[in-house]
Amino acid sequence: MTDAPNPKPGILDIAPYVGGKSKIDGIAEPMKLSSNENMLGAGEKARAAYEAAVRNIHIYPDGRATKLRAAVAEHHGLEPDRLIFGNGSDEVFALLNQTYLTAGDNIVSGQYGFLAYRISALANQASVRSAPEPDYKATPEALLAEVDERTRIVYVSSPSNPTGSYNTPEEIRALHAALPGDVLLVIDEAYAEYVTEPDWETSFGLARDSENIVVTRTFSKIHGLGGLRIGFGYAPLKVCEAVDRIRLPFNVSVPGIEAAVAALGDEAHQIASRELIHSWRPRLTQAIRGFGFDVLPSAGNFVLVRFRDPAHAAAANDHLNTRGIIVRPVGGYGLPECLRITVGTEDQNRAVIDALSEFAAADGTGRKA
Ligand SMILES: Cc1ncc(COP(=O)(O)O)c(C=O)c1O
Secondary structure, X not given: OXXXXXXXXXXXXXXXXXXXXXXXXXXXXXXXXXXXXXXXXOOHHHHHHHXXXXXXXXXXXXXXXXXXXXHHHHHHOOOHHHEEEEOOHHHHHHHHHHHHOOOOOEEEEEXXXXXXXXXXXXXXXXXXXXXXXXXXXXXXXXXXXHOOOOEEEEEEEOOOXXXXXXXXXXXXXXXXXXXOOOOEXXXXXXXXXXXXXXXXXXXXXXXXXOOOEEEEEEOOOOOOOHHHOOEEEEOOHHHHHHHHHHOOOOOOOHHHHHHHHHHHOOHHHHHHHHHHHHHHHHHHHHHHHHOOOEEOOOOOXXXXXXXXXXXXXXXXXXXXXXXXXXXXXXXXXXXXXXXXXXXXXXXXXXXXXXXXXXXXHHHOOOOOO
């Protein structure tokens, strides 16, 4: 017994989330390629809407985000009442966990699943069951094998971060079909807009007729609004109603709502953002493979590079840092031999390629095929 306040059981067992590093000593403006942000920035329309919203920042936001609700519903062909808005999709995961998990419950996700699902699960005294991903991909079989009578939520990200893998509609349907109806299936589509693979499709259609599927999207990636924190979930009405009881009423801000609405209407910026990734993801992949390093196939706006071992990855990371480039070590995901690199602008990608080329030449240990 101490006199200091004690956090609830489980809280101090949570490893603090470590965000993408943004500074390198001695380098004034490093290239930050560590958080899968949109390196083109926000579009002109979103910026203008954000600036115009300054006039109204003394007013509390509309708690239902009605304007954004209507815009998202229209853009994606969804029913407005079935949307949950959050301070980033991270908050949507936290709200779902808070709504559905009690002590002793569990969530299931892939071994390399996005860490945000886990943190709030643990905060609700639930545990996390991880399905093995020997091929860097969460399969329906492996996820289902982890589901037990205390499982309340299964999280799948497609495309997945940090691996870049994705699930086909057949896999998602098989997973959903085998899940008990009282288990929520959350399909995180944060990187949906970057997918080129013909055998991927959004799960909005599957979710429409289900009572236990939530599909999440974010404004942080293709729309370039990571700093404004807006995401949403498309959920069954009953889920929306339950979540709305605990959602803080003003969780999405006035400028956030305005900028997100404008971003949805800025098709040119969405196309430019997508094309940047579509043209550079394969070039970056090929160039890095050419230096002898493994690069996993990616459906997102990033690539995962696999080095010989953790020390080799750390040396590559240090070298990139000396060139003013910040990428993401992913030891926290159990992948200490890998670095995740956001696909950036042409100049940024060329800088990454040059730096890794130097590293491979100096190190001489890139795994040549
Ligand atoms: C798989 C995945 N889901 C969700 C998010 C979070 O998005 P938001 O910025 O909307 O919280 C990220 C961000 O990196 C992500 O990688």
